[in-house]
Amino acid sequence: MITLHDYCLFLLVMAGVTYLLRAVPFVLLKGKIKSRFWRSFLAYVPYTVLAAMTVPAILYSTNSMLSGACALVAAVIASLLGRGLVGVAVVACVTVLGVDGIMLLL
Secondary structure: OOOHHHHHHHHHHHHHHHHHHHHHHHHHOOOOOOOHHHHHHHHHHHHHHHHHHHHHHHHHOOOOHHHHHHHHHHHHHHHHOOOOHHHHHHHHHHHHHHHHHHHHHO
16 A cells, blocks of 8 residues: 555656756756757657557557557548648548448458
């Protein structure tokens, strides 16, 4: 059983780790990053993190991973064709409904 003391200790440790992870780069990197490689690398970090959080959520959000994968492919194709955010979401939802409907019939 976790006591209130343990909970507060865990909370303080997590807050400290979070603060250090955010503060250390600011302390160590005071100047502008001049390396073209590192600037390019750091420019892609937000997109990579977003993809790492979003893709598993898409695949596991339905009852079947197949319908999630089909929706992901349909959403990528719709976005490459220039559809907006709402259009991509509608295409993904309709794809899930269609694939789940076909799987229900089989």
